[in-house]
Amino acid sequence: MxxxxxxxxxxxxxKNKPKKTEIDFYRKKVETLFSGECKKILYLKGEYIIKEKHKDSSIYFVDRGKVVLTRKDVYGKEYSSGYFLPGEFFGFSSLIDMPEEFNYKALTNCSLHVIDTESVKNKLNEDYELKNHFNEMLINIMRNVSSRQGNLILGxxxxxxxxxxxxxxxxxxxxxxxxxxxxxxxxxxxxxxxxxxxxxxxxxxxxxxxxxxxxxxxxxxxxxxxxxxxxxx
Structure with missing residues (x-):
């Protein structure tokens, strides 16, 4: 040793990590805040969740499984541009009514909470503290995604x-x-x-x-x- x-x-x-992880925290938040506007959907391995250039109307929370971002090169070969792990959100382009730049695909069988984007906007407008927390979370997720993409390209x-x-x-x-x-x-x-x-x-x-x-x-x-x-x- x-x-x-x-x-x-x-x-x-x-040894000192809390019994309730970050995944548990966000799962509880999603289920509590969006109980009527949230659907839990199982996506099978290899199934597309959102396709490139599609303008979606939902935000997704990864409860279990892994989601991979993919694009095709000039030769039509699909490659990974990053991934999302349990406890992370994606689909934020729907907040600004923009089409997605990547395909979002289930790398494994995935259990996702699918939340209506308009419901998210309404909750954020109603709760200043929640909005601040959401913005911090979004910054952390974008940092993680950028780091993973950079490592895939340069590492x-x-x-x-x-x-x-x-x-x-x-x-x-x-x-x-x-x-x-x-x-x-x-x-x-x-x-x-x-x-x-x-x-x-x-x-x-x-x-x-x-x-x-x-x-x-x-x-x-x-x-x-x-x-x-x-x-x-």
Whole structure:
């Protein structure tokens, strides 16, 4: 077991995180504020939620599953431009009556809360405190999306994979009996490769190298990080 400030900080964060996560907080807010204007819809893996250039009239909250943003290049090949995780919202173009620039697609089976945009506007106009909180949330989401898009464009395959795992650490991470960091994932390696614009073979090679070097261990639905410093190096 290594000893570092980085490891100590992560352990403290995971051990002291509240039982109610950010996902639970926003789920409760959505269900309370929009009980009559919100539908819970299941989208199957690969199903389009919003198509590029479509002018939608809803805002979406990811309750479970993952949503990927896609576009097609000049050759017609579809590629990932980012993704949304549980606890995040998308569809904000509907607030300004603009068509979407991307396709929104279910990477896995997804449970989404679909909220009427006009209802959101009305609630925000009625509640100044809610409006301020909404604006802060929107800024954070846009920051996350921009960071993911930048990493997909400029980052290498390994750094893209590392960042993807780290994003899951807070809500889906824990410390096991040996003091190792365990991150639960609801996606396969093939799905991770797809969302990160790499081949399954490339990602398998990255994972195999990390396992060989004693940095991680993997099973079907989790990654155990043995050496966090080398993992993020």
């Amino acid at each position: 290594y000893n570092s400030n980085l490891y100590d900080d992560i352990v403290a964060t995971l 290498g395959c390994r750094s893209s994979f590392v960042n993807f795992v780290l994003e899951h650490m807070y809500n889906f991470g824990s410390i096991d009996e040996n003091g190792d960091i365990v991150v639960l994932l609801d996606v396969t390696l093939a799905e991770i490769a797809s969302i990160l614009n790499m081949t399954r073979e490339t990602l398998s090679r990255i994972v195999s190298e990390m396992k060989r070097d004693g940095i991680i261990e993997t099973k079907r639905r989790f990654i155990k990080i043995i050496d966090i410093a080398r993992f993020i190096a």
